[in-house]
Amino acid sequence: MIDVEIHQRLGGFQLDVDFSGDGGVTALFGPSGSGKSSVIKFIAGLTRLRSGRIVVDGAVMADGQTRHVPPHRRRIGVVFQEARLFPHLSVRHNLRYGRLFTPRGQRHIAEGPVIETLGIGHLLDRHPSTLSGGEQQRVSLGRALLASPRLLLMDEPLASLDAPRRLEILPLIEALRDEFGIPIVYVSHAVEEVVRLAGKVVVLEAGKVARVGSPTDVFRVAADRFEIMSVIEGRLGPPNAPFQLTPVETPAGIVWLNGLVRPLGREVRVLVHATDVALATRRPEGVTIRTVLAGTVADVPDGSGPSVTVDVALDGGSRIAASVTRAAVAELGLKPGRPVFALVKSVALDERPL
């Protein structure tokens, strides 16, 4: 459990943030310059809080002018954008560093499972300079975790890695979240990461909390139609190996993923850009689109521009947003309650973070 309340001026920038997080991953999401990293620095104690309050697990870390626990006494782990491994220590000693300062009774995270989950057993005797970027960041995750922190802060931990590396680390963070039960505050401006990891998203804009909610709720509303995204949850089905496709089974129909994604039966979230969704009043034939989801129109906003974002309630409860022209809305007579099919270009669906 974490409660954060910050009211502070930073240079020419006023930060007013108030949110709480529970056991899972709480994502701080927003464009760069929105104050995400500043919030992390306040929670870690790297910046002194003058007005506000930070409580982690019932322990007051900072309270206005009256209390400031120094960073090394907070037992809050930080994974930075760069791995920041100690260059003069082997991987093994990097991993054991935090343990030196953790009281014996609170070392509840054991080395073995962490090393196994992160797949870094073969690197233990190496020196950080000989590791690849992805390997370094894996060790950095393990190092933070092995201090048995009561909270783990991750400040864009994937931002300095290339796309394949990100795809390799993301499931590891997912596994850490599920296996070790340490609450995580995750800072990112990548929707894909946030959707995949977070149970709760705090959207920051210009130093203020713009929206708070589940990833599904938060990303359905955005000012720019290219930023509107829907999250569809489903279960991986048996892949179609010859055509290199994997089905995600949802109550509204099958969403086809590019590539072979495993394991069978895993719960996944799929991200769909509103601009990649078309609507049809009948189940279409003779089109290349493979993903056809059944639902009913929930909302058609009024507008005067060329396009509107139609909100569709899919069978089974998920929502999907479709950015379509106002002309099409008028011609098809789309209005709330009307059954429709949402057509999604399969090629737009992928697990890969952009």
Place this chain on the structure above:
Amino acid sequence: MPDLSPDAWTAIALSFKVAAVATLWGVPVSTVLALILARGRFPGKALFDGLIHLPLVLPPVVTGYALLLLLGRKGLIGAFLDQHFGIVFAFRWTGAVVAAVVMSLPIIVRAIRLSIEAVDARLEQASGALGAGPFATFFLVTLPLSLPGILVGATLGFAKALGEFGATITFVSNIPGETRTIASAIYTASQSPEGDGEALLLSVIAACIGLAALVASEVIARWFRRASS
């Protein structure tokens, strides 16, 4: 070794003793000073920096004279130390050590400071987030990463202490067996008509030791550069 008098051998041995003890004291003191200069932010830092480097620009005689005024038997600090602790520096080999420390301090501080400034402060931040307090962070992260600079500083400081003359002779005079170092011995020999051979031989020895120290510090620096890349 031809033509070196027992006195000259005594001077060489004394020089090594003085320089070794001066380095043992000088390096930890310099490390603390370098840390303050590299990471500290306080008013008067430039003045503090200047004071440490002053012996580098002053005539060594002035430094020696200042030491005499401060640490001599009747000096401000010297009288106090003598009365309360029975510690006397004036005209003792320990006084030669003090002079050597003061004279070599700027060189050692500079080498270590550059090395500490090259340590990525973000690593120190990471150490703090892992639960290490400022002291632990200094000993486990900052100090080991500054080791090349500390070794280079120690080597150069040792060489400087071996060769120190002006401040030493002013502060503790030139007493055979007590404060007569290689430099003082060369000076003494050069002042007597029959001492030319000994002065030359001692000068060559001093040059060889100095060169060896410079080469050693360069080798150390290169070795660390290679190890860290």
